Amino acid sequence: xxxxxxxxxxxxxxxxxxxxxxxxxxxxxxxxxxxxxxxxxxxxxxxxxxxxxxxxxxxxxxxxxxxxxxxxxxxxxxxxxxxxxxxxxxxxxxxxxxxxxxxxxxxxxxxxxxxxxxxxxxxxxxxxxxxxxxxxxxxxxxxxxxxxxxxxxxxxxxxxxxxxxxxxxxxxxxxxxxxxxxxxxxxxxxxxxxxxxxxxxxxxxxxxxxxxxxxxxxxxxxxxxxxxxxxxxxxxxxxxxxxxxxxxxxxxxxxxxxxxxxxxxxxxxxxxxxxxxxxxxxxxxxxxxxxxxxxxxxxxxxxxxxxxxxxxxxxxxxxxxxxxxxxxxxxxxxxxxxxxxxxxxxxxxxxxxxxxxxxxxxxxxxxxxxxxxxxxxxxxxxxxxxxxxxxxxxx
Amino acid sequence: xxxxxxxxxxxxxxxxxxxxxxxxxxxxxxxxxxxxxxxxxxxxxxxxxxxxxxxxxxxxxxxxxxxxxxxxxxxxxxxxxxxxxxxxxxxxxxxxxxxxxxxxxxxxxxxxxxxxxxxxxxxxxxxxxxxxxxxxxxxxxxxxxxxxxxxxxxxxxxxxxxxxxxxxxxxxxxxxxxxxxxxxxxxxxxxxxxxxxxxxxxxxxxxxxxxxxxxxxxxxxxxxxxxxxxxxxxxxxxxxxxxxxxxxxxxxxxxxxxxxxxxxxxxxxxxxxxxxxxxxxxxxxxxxx
Numbered sequence: 001x002x003x004x005x006x007x008x009x010x011x012x013x014x015x016x017x018x019x020x021x022x023x024x025x026x027x028x029x030x031x032x033x034x035x036x037x038x039x040x041x042x043x044x045x046x047x048x049x050x051x052x053x054x055x056x057x058x059x060x061x062x063x064x065x066x067x068x069x070x071x072x073x074x075x076x077x078x079x080x081x082x083x084x085x086x087x088x089x090x091x092x093x094x095x096x097x098x099x100x101x102x103x104x105x106x107x108x109x110x111x112x113x114x115x116x117x118x119x120x121x122x123x124x125x126x127x128x129x130x131x132x133x134x135x136x137x138x139x140x141x142x143x144x145x146x147x148x149x150x151x152x153x154x155x156x157x158x159x160x161x162x163x164x165x166x167x168x169x170x171x172x173x174x175x176x177x178x179x180x181x182x183x184x185x186x187x188x189x190x191x192x193x194x195x196x197x198x199x200x201x202x203x204x205x206x207x208x209x210x211x212x213x214x215x216x217x218x219x220x221x222x223x224x225x226x227x228x229x230x231x232x233x234x235x236x237x238x239x240x241x242x243x244x245x246x247x248x249x250x251x252x253x254x255x256x257x258x259x260x261x262x263x264x265x266x267x268x269x270x271x272x273x274x275x276x277x278x279x280x281x282x283x284x285x286x287x288x289x290x291x292x293x294x295x296x297x298x299x300x301x302x303x304x305x306x307x308x309x310x311x312x313x314x315x316x317x318x319x320x321x322x323x324x325x326x327x328x329x330x331x332x333x334x335x336x337x338x339x340x341x342x343x344x345x346x347x348x349x350x351x352x353x354x355x356x357x358x359x360x361x362x363x364x365x366x367x368x369x370x371x372x373x374x375x376x377x378x379x380x381x382x383x384x385x386x387x388x389x390x391x392x393x394x395x
Numbered sequence: 396x397x398x399x400x401x402x403x404x405x406x407x408x409x410x411x412x413x414x415x416x417x418x419x420x421x422x423x424x425x426x427x428x429x430x431x432x433x434x435x436x437x438x439x440x441x442x443x444x445x446x447x448x449x450x451x452x453x454x455x456x457x458x459x460x461x462x463x464x465x466x467x468x469x470x471x472x473x474x475x476x477x478x479x480x481x482x483x484x485x486x487x488x489x490x491x492x493x494x495x496x497x498x499x500x501x502x503x504x505x506x507x508x509x510x511x512x513x514x515x516x517x518x519x520x521x522x523x524x525x526x527x528x529x530x531x532x533x534x535x536x537x538x539x540x541x542x543x544x545x546x547x548x549x550x551x552x553x554x555x556x557x558x559x560x561x562x563x564x565x566x567x568x569x570x571x572x573x574x575x576x577x578x579x580x581x582x583x584x585x586x587x588x589x590x591x592x593x594x595x596x597x598x599x600x601x602x603x604x605x606x607x608x609x610x611x612x613x614x615x616x617x618x619x620x621x622x623x624x625x626x627x628x629x630x631x632x633x634x635x636x637x638x639x640x641x642x643x644x645x646x647x648x649x650x651x652x653x654x655x656x657x658x659x660x661x662x663x664x665x666x667x668x669x670x671x672x673x674x675x676x677x678x679x680x681x682x683x684x
Contacts, residue, residue, distance in 0.1 A: 002498055240482065240483055245447055
């Protein structure tokens with residue numbers, strides 16, 4: 001009864017304040033952007049710098065064959081500036097390190113070949129052909145892209161040496177190995193024999209859908225973290241926490257109702273975004289519990305942080321640092337090749353991956369594992385916050 | 396109703412004590428005044444008694460509960476009127492009282508009755524954020540009565556109120572006292588203490604200097620005085636003379652015999668004058684405190 005009374009009171013206050021409407025308004029705005037400004041297919045494509053260590057006729061033959069098959073088209077040559085640079089390259093096979101140092105500055109023009117999706121005709125990857133292997137390596141280094149040397153062995157088989165940035169995932173490396181493990185002809189022959197079945201679930205999210213986990217995770221975590229702190233500081237400013245403390249109701253009931261308000265707002269705003277974009281594809285029985293436990297955990301962190309400060313201005317430094325930390329996994333989400341182990345420690349990493357799995361209707365065990373992990377973490381943080389608030393009520 | 400033995404409190408949890416080894420008792424039905432200037436330790440003591448501050452040293456029983464033990468149900472018997480009003484600005488006066496009423500496990504008063512009692516009729520559906528400081532203070536005061544408290548903590552209950560409203564608040568406190576409510580009144584205002592309290596404690600620098608009834612204090616420390624204005628050589632002369640003093644009495648008789656009297660009033664020493672006499676300090680009130 002006290003919990004319900006607290007919740008009704010908090011919802012009235014939230015409905016009469018502006019935070020609530022900001023979040024709902026944000027959700028509507030994000031939905032509008034997703035539906036009307038973001039296309040379902042990605043317009044971005046990969047880049048690769050290539051040096052062909054083969055006779056010119058063979059390079060030309062391979063290129064023309066791709067163009068004739070509709071897999072590629074020639075584009076206007078592109079100019080690149082090369083600047084002085086010093087770096088090392090370590091061979092993954094031998095472990096040997098080679099040092100490179102370039103002092104000169106020059107502008108070079110590279111032949112450009114655009115690789116196309118054979119079914120849709122859309123641009124997939126752009127290959128820039130360097131005249132020398134050194135130029136290719138310098139460009140891969142300065143542009144932060146993959147470089148490759150294509151050579152022909154004495155048996156007439158094309159082999160590739162890739163120059164990576166060092167942070168690429170093992171998955172990407174394995175993919176590169178696999179794509180060249182057999183001759184293109186053999187791969188094609190195998191592909192022709194394969195029976196393709198369309199499953200009832202999609203395996204990847206399209207460009208628009210791919211943005212949904214990002215918005216949901218950060219609406220729940222960043223906004224929940226910030227807004228719960230704002231609510232607490234508002235109450236501290238009005239002194240109502242002290243008034244509550246001299247009633248028979250427990251402090252935890254006061255704190256949990258703040259989180260209930262955040263949960264209500266997050267569920268509404270996330271539904272506004274998710275349902276119109278994803279339709280019936282996600283597993284909503286996993287989605288809502290995961291959304292609620294992640295929001296609960298991060299909002300509990302907000303409560304704990306708020307218990308250390310008297311007002312919002314004093315908390316800005318810590319609040320800012322935590323929000324930045326929570327945002328870091330977004331880089332990994334958007335740049336799959338950037339996936340170091342340390343980034344997985346941040347709570348928003350499994351949040352993003354979890355939402356992605358849910359929207360894909362994918363790995364339920366991953367989602368359930370983290371649902372319980374966030375619930376447990378949230379309970380610990382909430383208990384700590386409750387303990388802090390009991391101690392820090394001052395006259 | 397309240398028993399305090401050797402209570403000490405330090406905000407920095409060291410030797411710098413805000414309250415130093417104080418002891419006192421408040422009987423059932425008594426109105427007990429805790430008087431002192433800003434920074435004397437009044438609010439700290441009340442903070443410990445109401446559970447807002449942790450008991451660090453000493454023994455404190457409030458409404459028969461040992462406050463060292465966490466027993467939230469004791470607040471069913473307690474009402475607290477804060478000096479700084481602390482009500483929800485986004486809720487109306489009525490919503491504020493209705494919300495607080497639901498936090499108690501005992502029968503509560505009708506919010507509208509309380510709104511009427513403190514003179515906020517017609518404002519029940521107005522958001523408190525639109526209230527004046529005085530109106531918020533009255534609502535905070537009204538809220539403290541929501542659970543029919545047996546023990547009532549009143550922190551500067553008339554501060555910032557106009558005289559008419561202050562008189563209403565004092566009448567309410569008197570009425571509650573007649574109904575058997577025990578009140579712990581924290582104030583720097585000696586006049587309200589004099590009017591309402593059965594006993595008062597003078598606290599200064601965290602120490603209680605004395606505890607007694609205002610009447611006994613006046614008998615012990617006060618002297619009856621006469622304010623007299625008379626004409627002497629064409630000029631109006633004003634003097635205050637002690638009637639308990641032989642010299643004073645003779646001087647009064649001499650003035651009456653030889654001069655034309657303009658005005659003459661007898662008066663008692665005020666509690667404030669006694670406080671200054673006992674503690675050597677004035678009751679300077681810091682509005683920002």
